[in-house]
Amino acid sequence: MAKVEFDVPEIKEFVEVPKIKDGAMAHSSPFVAKPDHQKALGFPGELVENWEDVAIGKMGDLLGKYRSFRVFLDICVKCGACTDKCHYYLGTSDPKNMPVARQDLLRRVYRRYFTLAGKWFPKLVGAVDLNKEVLDEWYTYYHQCSQCRRCSVFCPYGIDTAEISMAAREILDSVGVGQKYCNEIIGKVYKIGNNLGLPEPALLDTLEGLEEDIEDETGVTVKLPLDQEGADILLVTPSADFFAEPHVDGLMGYAKVFHAAGASWTLSSYASEAGNFGMFIGSYQNMREISQRIRKAALDLGVKRIVFGECGHAWRIAYSFLNTLAGPFDFLDKNYPVPQHICEYTYDLIQKGAIKLDKEANDDMVVTYHDSCNVARATRMGDKPGGQFSIPREVIKASCNHFYDMKRDTIHEETFCCGGGGGLLTDDLLELRVKGAYPRMDALRKVVEEHGVTHMAAICAICKSQFSKVYPYYGFTLDQIVSLHQLVSNAIVLKDEQ
Amino acid sequence: MILSSLFALLFLFAVAVLVLGTAYKIKQYINVPAPLKIPTTPAPTTKSGVVWRLFREVVFFESLFKSTKWTWIFSWIFHMSMFVVLARHIRYFNEPVWSWVALIQPFGIYAGFTMIIGMLGLLARRIFVDRVKYISSPSDYIMLLLILSIGATGLLMKFVEHTDIVTFKAFIQGIITFNWQPLPTDPLLLVHLMLVIILMIIFPFSKLLHAPGIFFSPTRNQVDNPREQRHIAKWAEKFETSDGQ
Numbered sequence: 152m153a154k155v156e157f158d159v160p161e162i163k164e165f166v167e168v169p170k171i172k173d174g175a176m177a178h179s180s181p182f183v184a185k186p187d188h189q190k191a192l193g194f195p196g197e198l199v200e201n202w203e204d205v206a207i208g209k210m211g212d213l214l215g216k217y218r219s220f221r222v223f224l225d226i227c228v229k230c231g232a233c234t235d236k237c238h239y240y241l242g243t244s245d246p247k248n249m250p251v252a253r254q255d256l257l258r259r260v261y262r263r264y265f266t267l268a269g270k271w272f273p274k275l276v277g278a279v280d281l282n283k284e285v286l287d288e289w290y291t292y293y294h295q296c297s298q299c300r301r302c303s304v305f306c307p308y309g310i311d312t313a314e315i316s317m318a319a320r321e322i323l324d325s326v327g328v329g330q331k332y333c334n335e336i337i338g339k340v341y342k343i344g345n346n347l348g349l350p351e352p353a354l355l356d357t358l359e360g361l362e363e364d365i366e367d368e369t370g371v372t373v374k375l376p377l378d379q380e381g382a383d384i385l386l387v388t389p390s391a392d393f394f395a396e397p398h399v400d401g402l403m404g405y406a407k408v409f410h411a412a413g414a415s416w417t418l419s420s421y422a423s424e425a426g427n428f429g430m431f432i433g434s435y436q437n438m439r440e441i442s443q444r445i446r447k448a449a450l451d452l453g454v455k456r457i458v459f460g461e462c463g464h465a466w467r468i469a470y471s472f473l474n475t476l477a478g479p480f481d482f483l484d485k486n487y488p489v490p491q492h493i494c495e496y497t498y499d500l501i502q503k504g505a506i507k508l509d510k511e512a513n514d515d516m517v518v519t520y521h522d523s524c525n526v527a528r529a530t531r532m533g534d535k536p537g538g539q540f541s542i543p544r545e546v547i548k549a550s551c552n553h554f555y556d557m558k559r560d561t562i563h564e565e566t567f568c569c570g571g572g573g574g575l576l577t578d579d580l581l582e583l584r585v586k587g588a589y590p591r592m593d594a595l596r597k598v599v600e601e602h603g604v605t606h607m608a609a610i611c612a613i614c615k616s617q618f619s620k621v622y623p624y625y626g627f628t629l630d631q632i633v634s635l636h637q638l639v640s641n642a643i644v645l646k647d648e649q
Numbered sequence: 650m651i652l653s654s655l656f657a658l659l660f661l662f663a664v665a666v667l668v669l670g671t672a673y674k675i676k677q678y679i680n681v682p683a684p685l686k687i688p689t690t691p692a693p694t695t696k697s698g699v700v701w702r703l704f705r706e707v708v709f710f711e712s713l714f715k716s717t718k719w720t721w722i723f724s725w726i727f728h729m730s731m732f733v734v735l736a737r738h739i740r741y742f743n744e745p746v747w748s749w750v751a752l753i754q755p756f757g758i759y760a761g762f763t764m765i766i767g768m769l770g771l772l773a774r775r776i777f778v779d780r781v782k783y784i785s786s787p788s789d790y791i792m793l794l795l796i797l798s799i800g801a802t803g804l805l806m807k808f809v810e811h812t813d814i815v816t817f818k819a820f821i822q823g824i825i826t827f828n829w830q831p832l833p834t835d836p837l838l839l840v841h842l843m844l845v846i847i848l849m850i851i852f853p854f855s856k857l858l859h860a861p862g863i864f865f866s867p868t869r870n871q872v873d874n875p876r877e878q879r880h881i882a883k884w885a886e887k888f889e890t891s892d893g894q
Contacts (some may be wrong), residue, residue, distance in 0.1 A: 171779050216884055218683040219867045225674070229789050230724065231774065232716035246783045255784065268788075268854045276855075277786035300868075303689045305716035306725075307706070309868035310860055311687065416747030435684065439888060471686045472874045479877045488876045528689055531873055536691035551654035564691060565715075 157582045159624045160242050160589040162596050165548075168235040175245040176586075180291045181579050182327035183509075191338040192437055195327035199600075202326040203281050207264050209325040210257075210318075216263065219314040224261045226308050227251060233302040233312075238567050239295050242586035247292045250302035250312040256288055257319050281522035289352035290328055293319040294581055298431065299524035313573070317433025320574075324432055332577035333428045340441055345390035345424035351377075354420055356394050365403055366642050371645040374412040378452065379417035384409070385449050386418050387425045387469075387490070388460025398615055401461050401634025407643045408497050408636070411506045422448035425465035426612065430472075431574030442468065444643040455483055458491035461634060463523035463572065463611030466492055469528040494610060495532050497639060498542045501549050507644040513551035516606045518638065519598050520547055520556065521564035521591065521618075523611035542633055543610055550642040555602040561594035571608075571617030584617060585624045592625040608635045653832040656695025656842060657824050663849035670853025671861060678764070678865040684882035692791060692873035697871055706869060720774060731796075733760035741814075741821045765800045768793055792855070795844055802841035812838045 199205055214221045233250040235241070240248040247253060254539030255277070262269030262278035279285060323329065349357070358375040363403035365373045376382065386409075392402040409416045411557030422444045429438030443640065447459055457480075459469045469490045479491040488495075500506045520543060532538040540563045548554050561567050570587030598604040609615050609632060612619040618632040693699045705711040710728075715723045737757025740746045772793050775785050806812045814831040823830035832838075851857065863869060881889075 168780075171783055215681060216684065216882070217688060218678060218865060221681045222678055222862050222865045222867075226856065226859040228856045228859050229772055229781070229784050229786070230713070230720055230771075231714050231784065232720055234784065248779065249780055249784065251784045266854065268851075272788075274787070275791070293657035300689060303868050307687055307710055307713040307716075308863045309706075309712065309866040311689065311868050314687070356757065380724070436888070439885075474875055474879045475685060475881050475885070490876075529687070531690055531692075531694075534751045535680075536873065538691065538696060543746065564689070570699075623853040 157585070159585055161606060162589075162593050162625065166241060166590055166593050169241065169244040170261050171246040171249075172244040173246060174256045176239075176243045176295060176583065177245070177291060178582050179295060179580060180287075181294050181575070181577055182331040183290075184331040184334040188331060188338055189327060189329050189333040191341065192324070192334055194324045194329055194334070202286070203494070205326050206281060206286070208323050209259075209322045210261065210478065211265070213318050213321065214261075217318065218313065219311065220318050223254070223308075223310045223314060223512055224258050227254065227258065227310055228308075228382065230307065231507060232305050232307060233310075235313075236302050236305050237296075238299070238301070238521055238570060238590045239583065239587045240299070242570070242589035243295075243319055243583070245295075247288075248308075250310075253292055253296055253312055254315045256285070256292055257315055258271050259613070260285060261527065279329055286323075286326075286328070289319050290323055293323070294330060294575065294580070297524070297568045297570065297575055298411070299568035299572055300528040301524065301565070301568065304442075304528060307435050316573070317430070319433075321433035322433070326433065329432070330574065333431050333574040336431070337428050337437055337441070339412035340424055340428075340444075344421055344444070346394070346426050346428065347390040349390055349393060349418040349423065354393060354418075354423060357583050358418070361399065361403055361406070369645055371410075373403075373645070374489050375406050376417040378420050379415075380452050382417035382452060382454055383413045384414055384416035384456045384458050385422075385445075385452060385454040386416055386460060386493075387422055387445055387448075388418070388493075389425045389462040389465060389466075390423055390613040391424075391616060392460055395612070395616060396619065397630070397632060397634045397637055398461075398612055400637035400640060402636075404636025404638075404640030404643070405460060405493050407640050407645060408493075408500065408506060411643055411645055412500050417452060417454070419452060421451070424471070425459050425462045427465060427468045428574055430464055438468065438472065439476045442473055445473070446477040446480075448573050449480075450482065451467075456487050457483065458496050459490050459613065461610040461636060463525040463613060465612075466610075467525040467529040487603065493636065494543045494546055495538075497546050497636070498533070501546065506548050508639065508642040509644055510550060510552045510642055512641045513638055514553070516551060516633075516638075517552055517553040517555065517604045518547060518600060518633075518634075519542055519554070519568065519595065519604045519607050520562075521607050521609045521614060522562050523609060524566060524568045524572060527566045528564050540564075547608055547635060551637040555598050555604055557594040557598050561590065563615075567591040567594065569611070569614040569617040570621065572611075572613050576617055581620075585621050587619040588617065588625070589624070592621070592627075595627070596625070606631050606633050608633050610635045650831060652738060652839075653820065653836060654829060656832050656839070656846075657820070660824060660842070663846040665735070667849040667852050671858075674853055674858055675861050678862065682882035682884065683867040683871070683894050684885050686765050686871055686873075686875040686880050687867050688871040688873050689868040690873060692871065696872055699870055703864065720771070723767045723774070725767075725770065726763050728818045730760040730764035730767060733757055734764055734800075734801065741818050741826065742771050742860075744818075744822060745755030761800060761804045763806070765797060765804070768797050772797070788855070792857075795848055799841060799848065801839050802844070806835070806837050810835060810837050836878065
């Protein structure tokens with residue numbers, strides 16, 4: 152790993168709200184997308200000539216399309232409630248990482264061009280003209296927001312910085328300044344079917360390998376079917392589940408659960424990606440196009456249900472947006488919600504006593520659970536509000552004997568982002584990722600000290616990758632992050648061919 | 650009488666700007682669709698649940714309470730006091746005065762003080778907390794000072810320099826009935842009125858829009874039922890036909 156020069160935040164007795172350090176992260180910007188990446192998504196290849204007009208035009212367009220954007224830009228009273236809520240502010244001290252200040256980067260331009268107050272008295276209301284410096288600042292600081300929505304929980308008006316940063320990225324894309332990481336990945340989905348660019352033969356090979364691994368480990372033949380027409384359940388999972396650690400252990404867990412339940416299921420090579428980076432760049436069209444792949448796969452394979460694997464933002468799109476973007480799903484079995492989360496699926500089986508779990512198999516671990524931001528603050532599981540907190544925990548508790556939660560103000564809807572969400576999981580933002588992980592690492596450190604916690608479980612591909620990258624900076628080891636269904640996988644009792 | 654007419658005209662103008670301007674903004678908020686379901690969860694799964702959530706937000710400032718107790722206590726005291734003070738002023742507008750308005754008159758006076766205490770607290774945070782100072786524009790201070798001055802001139806009229814409220818009420822009634830009456834010319838009253846007129850005029854052009862705006866905040870006013878009910882915006886429907894669904 153290349154050495155990156157920066158100070159890792161020091162873990163103290165209490166998380167202190169830092170004094171502001173102006174410009175502390177002004178140097179942190181991700182790589183800009185190349186013309187090819189841009190054009191594949193229908194965006195201009197590079198900064199267009201009349202970019203000021205295009206940007207203001209796009210802003211006007213979004214103001215007419217998104218009530219959130221319009222209302223949020225108008226109604227902030229600058230009360231400061233959000234200023235100490237962002238993990239990136241807590242980890243970097245850069246005042247532009249305070250949610251309201253981040254919004255203001257766009258709001259002051261909105262005021263200048265779209266409000267009387269800003270047109271007549273710009274200085275008074277803090278309105279500014281759009282120029283290259285402002286545009287660059289947008290690029291820098293709207294790529295220091297993981298769209299985790301923690302600020303929106305505490306805002307008295309529910310102002311959600313994620314909505315603003317999505318709009319900002321959409322405006323940046325429209326003038327030709329996209330982010331390489333997100334836009335290149337979306338291109339891969341269109342070309343190959345998943346974020347990692349894993350083609351069908353490689354996928355098939357990987358799944359066969361996993362079948363062998365499970366058989367070696369348990370002596371039971373568990374299938375991981377691909378493109379099986381007529382299967383009941385289509386599993387859509389983040390492509391990281393196919394090979395990354397600890398994701399792949401989760402995938403083996405899902406397979407074992409399906410096997411133990413005697414379910415007929417399949418993966419799809421065409422929709423081999425649950426993730427949808429169209430959301431990160433705020434692009435309805437791209438998000439829709441990616442979602443339509445899942446609809447097509449479900450129709451082509453003739454399945455009755457759709458289940459999503461462990462992925463945070465994917466579950467937001469699946470739960471909250473899929474019906475809008477790719478519905479209606481009236482061709483699926485109406486006895487089940489569309490779609491379902493793998494945790495809901497496993498939880499139901501546990502409730503019915505349809506699968507057996509041997510908790511002692513996980514006795515070498517003391518587990519805590521990281522609520523992923525998108526799951527916690529933008530979705531639900533089950534039929535009651537808050538099911539997104541209780542259901543994963545119930546599955547964990549059914550799978551292992553030793554479970555402790557982290558501090559209340561760092562879990563549930565107040566959970567801290569892993570530091571790598573929202574399209575920031577790229578090495579060119581490593582400093583930001585390490586610093587942004589600080590509040591979570593601090594909370595983890597405390598349960599480690601108090602309860603001897605050895606492992607943290609998560610249900611998000613990005614969280615898992617992010618933690619395996621930043622753990623060493625805080626004195627943890629890579630194997631201390633586990634997939635939730637890895638715990639299930641360890642505990643589940645399998646019988647051969649039911 | 651010129652002064653009285655001027656104030657009567659300004660008052661009517663301010664009311665018109667306040668009402669029409671705010672109505673225009675509300676219409677705008679209604680007309681812009683929310684294309685995706687984005688309630689901050691856990692969120693209510695029913696309409697009545699959403700009403701209750703908004704009620705808690707508007708009456709108790711629930712989210713702010715979760716966030717920071719100091720800002721919460723100052724702003725809650727300020728807002729609630731302001732409503733009592735506003736209610737106390739109804740007596741200038743109706744005749745005979747409703748009994749509940751008569752009943753709250755003494756509380757209105759206490760509320761005048763607590764309103765100022767609340768605002769001083771908010772102002773202190775703006776000045777002394779480095780994060781809040783950083784995000785404050787001149788207009789944020791001016792807004793506080795404007796309302797503070799309105800409160801202060803009001804209290805001064807009550808306790809230091811009484812104004813002729815009988816004549817003043819006749820002036821207000823005169824505006825309502827289009828039968829203009831003279832306005833008392835005490836400087837405190839004129840300043841008080843002028844500041845209120847300014848406040849009404851800037852309302853629809855400023856962050857004061859948070860008052861109607863909160864009811865349109867999609868993260869707070871949406872029902873959490875995306876799997877059960879398909880939600881689609883008008884402008885997004887055009888994509889549906891383009892790929893032949």
